[in-house]
Amino acid sequence: MNYVVIGNPIAHSKSPQIHALFAAQFPDHPAVEGFVYDRLLAPLDGFANAVHEFAAAGGRGANVTVPFKEEAYRFAAELSPLAQAVGAVNTLIRLPSGDWLGDNTDGAGLVADILRHIPIKDKRILLLGAGGAARGVILPLLGQQPASLTLANRTFAKAEQLILHFQANTSIFLRACEYGALEGNYDLVINATSASLSGERLPISNAVFAPNALAYDMMYGKAETPFLAQAREAGVALRVDGLGMLVGQAAEAFELWTGLRPDVAPVLEWMREQLQK
Ligand code: NDP
The missing domain is CATH 3.40.50.10860 (Leucine Dehydrogenase, chain A, domain 1)
Known part of the structure; x- marks a missing residue:
């Protein structure tokens, strides 16, 4: 073996x-x-x-x-x-x-899969979740030179800590945000929470998705995930789960x-x- x-x-x-x-x-x-x-x-x-x-x-x-x-x-x-x-x-x-x-290799796997659908360069990214999966993908995402990265998490302090950790070594605009304070829209919205596992929806409005946004759920399964269902209902055409x-x-x-x-x-x-x- x-x-x-x-x-x-x-x-x-x-x-x-x-x-x-x-x-x-x-x-x-x-x-x-x-x-x-x-x-x-x-x-x-x-x-x-x-x-x-x-x-x-x-x-x-x-x-x-x-x-x-x-x-x-x-x-x-x-x-x-x-x-x-x-x-x-x-x-x-x-x-x-x-x-x-x-x-x-988690972040490289995510980036390679997203790049099969859209370029990341100059995109405004909204990353949902601040657990291990989110932590693993931030640097590889920043390596693609997005315009900005906003991190929202249920426990706001964890999002703030992560942003502080990564802010020191990048000139890309990073910020932590509470779900309730999210404003504007994003070209790439990535669900790195485990909310889908328990079938829960995230407290985001339809307005966070820019026209032509890509909604990416790190979770995957036989059925559509709750996050991707949310994105579909918001009119997002490009929806990808985490199998890739x-x-x-x-x-x-x-x-x-x-x-x-x-x-x-x-x-x-x-x-x-x-x-x-
Ligand atoms: P963690 O347990 O480390 O983090 C979980 C995150 O989800 C935390 O940010 C937590 O917020 C948030 N969360 C949990 N429940 C809810 C909820 N009901 N509403 C809002 N936020 C919630 O898990 P991981 O980071 O390791 O994994 C996250 C997801 O990514 C899992 O679904 C996992 O399967 C998937 N994943 C997929 C991979 C792939 O290859 N496709 C690889 C790695 C992970 P809080 O901090 O407030 O608790």
């Missing part, structure tokens, strides 16, 4: 199917010879042990998911600049020294491990078909 996704729970993870499809795109390539990718359920208090055992068994790379992303950040002997800034790791890469390098982000972050991790860039489109199409079954 060379690669795993580590989490708790983990049975639901689609990462093994995604990575098997990536590997199949490179038949006979030495970098994917014997490529095996599995799920690894780590006890809630046993993340480090699970990684050590995996390494002893020949493990070369791991994806890290809920609830271990912060622990993986503390665990990694080395960190990419992005993982350092984000404070969370979703990809571990085994170095020749045997140490683990931690990186974070999931496949995109996996593609980034696959490339970090193998040096090979997989084609995301056919894998995303296959995943979409599976989701509809």
